[in-house]
Amino acid sequence: MTSQPVTAETRTVDRDAPVVLEAKNVSKHFDVHSAFGGGSVIHAVEDASLQLRRGQIVALVGESGSGKTTLARLLAQFYPVTSGEIRLDGEPVDAKLGFGNREFHSRVQLIFQDPFGALNPQKPVRHNLERALKLHHDFAGRAELQGRILQLMERVNLTPAADLVDAYPHQLSGGQRQRLVIARALAVDPEVILADEPISMLDVSIRLDILNLLRKLRDEQDLAMLYITHDIASARYLANAVQVMYAGQTVEGGPTESVIQNPQHPYTQLLLESSPDPETSLDAGAALDLGEPPNLADPPAGCRFHPRCPFAMDICKTTFPPRSQLSADHWTHCWLHAEKPTDTPKTQELGDPS
Numbered sequence: 025m026t027s028q029p030v031t032a033e034t035r036t037v038d039r040d041a042p043v044v045l046e047a048k049n050v051s052k053h054f055d056v057h058s059a060f061g062g063g064s065v066i067h068a069v070e071d072a073s074l075q076l077r078r079g080q081i082v083a084l085v086g087e088s089g090s091g092k093t094t095l096a097r098l099l100a101q102f103y104p105v106t107s108g109e110i111r112l113d114g115e116p117v118d119a120k121l122g123f124g125n126r127e128f129h130s131r132v133q134l135i136f137q138d139p140f141g142a143l144n145p146q147k148p149v150r151h152n153l154e155r156a157l158k159l160h161h162d163f164a165g166r167a168e169l170q171g172r173i174l175q176l177m178e179r180v181n182l183t184p185a186a187d188l189v190d191a192y193p194h195q196l197s198g199g200q201r202q203r204l205v206i207a208r209a210l211a212v213d214p215e216v217i218l219a220d221e222p223i224s225m226l227d228v229s230i231r232l233d234i235l236n237l238l239r240k241l242r243d244e245q246d247l248a249m250l251y252i253t254h255d256i257a258s259a260r261y262l263a264n265a266v267q268v269m270y271a272g273q274t275v276e277g278g279p280t281e282s283v284i285q286n287p288q289h290p291y292t293q294l295l296l297e298s299s300p301d302p303e304t305s306l307d308a309g310a311a312l313d314l315g316e317p318p319n320l321a322d323p324p325a326g327c328r329f330h331p332r333c334p335f336a337m338d339i340c341k342t343t344f345p346p347r348s349q350l351s352a353d354h355w356t357h358c359w360l361h362a363e364k365p366t367d368t369p370k371t372q373e374l375g376d377p378s
């Protein structure tokens with residue numbers, strides 16, 4: 025994607041668009057048991073919040089292991105939160121719908137990185153779409169179902185649909201397979217798509233086509249979307265807003281151009297400086313030490329970035345900063361931008377006031 029030009033069409037956030045799906049102060053801790061006895065707790069996501077609005081794409085960026093997939097899976101109800109809440113239309117999801125609920129999954133769909141792994145390799149395109157369609161809709165007969173399958177394929181440019189409908193996944197190209205996965209997600213008429221690195225396993229030449237398809241679906245169907253990526257250039261191309269995660273904590277978020285042109289958290293600055301795309305790299309002076317991300321079985325207290333941060337202060341080592349609003353939509357969790365408490369700081373998270 026980094027070789028593709030960037031355009032600025034989608035870089036605004038519509039604050040009037042209703043929030044469909046939301047993570048509110050969610051944490052996820054995994055208990056991990058060793059084969060040799062003993063165990064540990066992985067603090068994969070800590071007190072993270074994220075809002076997905078109708079007709080808007082939020083890009084979730086951060087290096088490997090920062091908790092992006094875990095946050096998406098919490099939003100998709102793959103597993104329960106350790107604390108915090110997932111809300112659909114403002115109401116807590118588990119109380120309203122429960123896990124594995126068909127109604128929830130007809131509204132929220134997850135698209136994975138590996139299109140091949142997401143499909144049934146033994147079955148043709150028709151079957152892969154038919155199951156999803158029949159699970160959520162009633163059809164008067166075969167002809168109606170067949171019409172709907174072809175229509176879905178055309179919607180994602182999986183064409184000529186009549187020729188490809190009987191093809192098996194291995195007979196499709198990588199891009200066609202991802203189109204099929206997207207078509208299957210659309211089969212249930214969702215309001216939210218959670219796309220976890222949907223282009224990272226595709227050939228560079230077709231990545232832009234898939235991004236354009238996602239953009240078209242957002243615009244034509246008013247879908248709310250989460251787009252997880254390592255690639256800042258594709259986030260910039262696609263997303264209205266960007267949210268940055270580091271070691272399970274959300275550190276900065278806001279309108280795409282505001283975050284990319286004017287990053288305020290030292291980690292966002294580091295991430296952008298190390299981005300291979302010249303359009304997104306910043307002239308921030310001396311190169312920062314990239315260092316290693318922390319072990320999430322024993323993460324640093326306070327702001328988890330403090331061992332790598334060139335501006336770390338004592339308070340950063342003990343207390344996670346509150347959310348500071350930098351402009352109407354741009355915010356960060358960083359003590360460089362927050363008022364420090366006058367009394368001795370306690371070793372606890374201050375939480376997210378939003």
Ligand SMILES: Nc1ncnc2c1ncn2[C@@H]1O[C@H](COP(=O)(O)OP(=O)(O)OP(=O)(O)O)[C@@H](O)[C@H]1O
Pocket residue numbers: 054055056066067068086087088089090091092093094095320
């Ligand atoms: N089911 C699980 N059990 C134990 N640990 C897990 C589980 N799922 C994720 N983790 C751990 O949680 C942390 C966050 O992982 P996650 O996959 O969410 O990060 P990510 O930002 O999506 O990474 P990547 O970009 O490489 O996909 C990692 O340390 C990972 O090893």
